[in-house]
Amino acid sequence: MSMAASSSTDHTLRSSVKFSPAQFPKSTFAPQRLSFTTPKIPKCTLRSDNPLPQNFIVSKPSPLEILKTSSADRYTKEKSSIIVIGLNVHTAPVEMREKLAIPEAQWPQVIQELCALNHIEEAAVLSTCNRIEIYLVALSQHRGVREVTDWISKKSGVSVPEISKHQILLYNKDATQHLFEVAAGLDSLVLGEGQILSQVKQVVKSGQGVPGFDRKISGLFKQAISVGKRVRTETNISSGSVSVSSAAVELALMKRLESSFGDAKVLVIGAGKMGKLVIKHLVAKGCRKMVVVNRSEEKVNAIRKELKDVDIVYRPLSEMMECAAEADVIFTGTASESLLFSKENVEILPPVGQGVRRRLFVDISIPRNVDPGVSELENALVYNVDDLREVVDANKEDRQRKAMEARGIIKEELNTFEAWKDSLETVPTIKKFRAYVERIRASELEKCLSKMRGDVSKEQKEAMYALSMGIVNKLLHGPMQHLRCDGNDTKCLDEVLENMRALNRMYDLETEISLMEEKIRVKMEKAKK
The missing domain is CATH 3.40.50.720 (NAD(P)-binding Rossmann-like Domain)
Structure with missing residues (x-):
């Protein structure tokens, strides 16, 4: 039975269906009078023109059917995520790491290969003697991880279960914190080592101009470099340390x-x-x-x-x-x-x-x-x-004490980056609002010119166009100011995000196809060509 048929029949003959309490909100039942054999059923209208046998029972939707109907809604609401996936000296032996290692010369090519996957928007590679880690901006967490894990498996010849046994897998704030700790030398085999910071810098250098090494990933690694420099300048973790x-x-x-x-x-x-x-x-x-x-x-x-x-x-x-x-x-x-x-x-x-x-x-x-x-x-x-x-x-014990100071710096920088990343949410709203206002301006100007039946000189048209643009720009100035924040002030950011949501509601700026779905659709169309 299809979901549509099941739903229609369900409303038609509720009297012949046995329900479980879990199908209704708690307020539907009085706990002391709850009966599983004759539950109190909400009122519904029975259609007498379509009788069914007495013993007919409408089956409940299967878990798979429920998942299918809910997946579209969950999918459109899912936000893109920062993910790190890979192996390092703490999780995998050298025998495993060397199979997954990616030479520096191949990093740009790998970024492009990863971003060609359906759910990967941005990417970066950090491959050293102690780690092979791939940083991603994924349109969907679980789909992105699955695609990249499969890619790693095919590239290295190592099975997915074997990779999963040794891998690190972190999301969003945890992934960001991990990279900051890496750049600061806190995740190295040699605590406080300095060479890893130059390797993080090389990621940015290799990614310059490469499609897929874009705003979020680039911003993440640049912030990580700032963290590494601050830790080495403001703490003694590198003094006497070894590489x-x-x-x-x-x-x-x-x-x-x-x-x-x-x-x-x-x-x-x-x-x-x-x-x-x-x-x-x-x-x-x-x-x-x-x-x-x-x-x-x-x-x-x-x-x-x-x-x-x-x-x-x-x-x-x-x-x-x-x-x-x-x-x-x-x-x-x-x-x-x-x-x-x-x-x-x-x-x-x-x-x-x-x-x-x-x-x-x-x-x-x-x-x-x-x-x-x-x-x-x-x-x-x-x-x-x-x-x-x-x-x-x-000499690990002494460095562990010094690492405590470094973690305080990382916490500050982490909050700054997360605020900056959140502030990027307003960019699509700014673009959609500008486009919305521009459509109205252009339409009204066209109506005005058509009513004048062509009796308008070129200079007059230019004056009318300038007038309409001037009005629009002045009206947009206030809302645009309230949709911008440098990310350093948490209170400011909260207000900006609330303004963004209010503007979306007032002008119905949410499109039927989410930004995420549109990006995936474009990717899949390109892959077919």
Whole structure:
């Protein structure tokens, strides 16, 4: 039976239907006289011209039918949401993170792919050695999450259930707070680390001019950068803190049981951001000579200029295995998506120098550069980014105290951003009200000109047009002022939102098709082309 037929019959023969109390408001029944066999039924008119059998019972709508009828209303009232979905060092091991990692060069392309999905309006990607997080403005929460999770699964080859087991999933204010904590260094493996702020800045730089990196997402990341700067300026959380790169150097020292790298034969593979930081921290720990393998010598020369008193020997990537044969400590930090050291080619390397039993690999790359199987060999030790906890835990307690100050700053900035985001709600109303008034102005001007039967000069028409525009602009000035707020004053924002709702009611500005539905319809039409 269809929903329409069910509804019609239900009003026709209420006397033959048995109702449960849950179908009526509490006020319909007097609790002490409630009877499930002969309930008191609201008055209705029976149609005698369509009798039905005595034993006929009108079935109640199924839960699925109820959901279908209510979904349209719920869907049109649903507001777009800010969402973060992904994995990080706290929720997923390196084996999982490296499968989902997205190289920085691909971030603009990924933004466009995500925004091509039906329910995704804006997007940004933050992919580092410790996290792969996708930030979204979604037209529908659950639909958006489902689409993006499916996209991640297809892109990485990891099943949806496996992703769900390790993912973080936060909405709106929680998602915003999370990004602010990330930018402030509070969510890093190394509490208070500074490198993550430069990575958040890179998200904005990569997103400039990319369709889909629009007002809300761009505003979110710019506010996050402001938070990161404030936390580092106004608190001591970064004083004496270590980065992933410095923790890698500390870990190597711990495993070598040495106080410096003065006598170590050090090889650094990669001269990018991570490699450069490793080199600087090696120098701080007494290393005065090292070999750096990189695709080109340009970046190595730039590092040489900064560290003039250090002997930095450049070797091309083609000589990597020869250099590894002569080294006893090897750091890897490249963006290579394939392994640089397999178990087989490490196994045939010659023994390390006298007094050192095993060659030490410290791999801080995502995806990893060193095959985990290398650790099974008798002549090698392998550590990756997840093993840095041993170093981090040594000074974590002191940084936790400093983090309390940072959270106060984050709370202030969070309120500011949420107010700004809420103030954007008035933009569609402003546009619709202007369009509404403009239609009236143009229509009335046209009527006036038609009554004058063409006996109007060009100058007179221009004067009449200017007059109508002047009247409209002056009338619009007051309402427009009351629909604007910079977001810093909560009281002001509350008033603005109330003014917006009042204007919508007074001028019936709500359209039959919601803004959300219209955006989805346009997206789906584009996808068909």
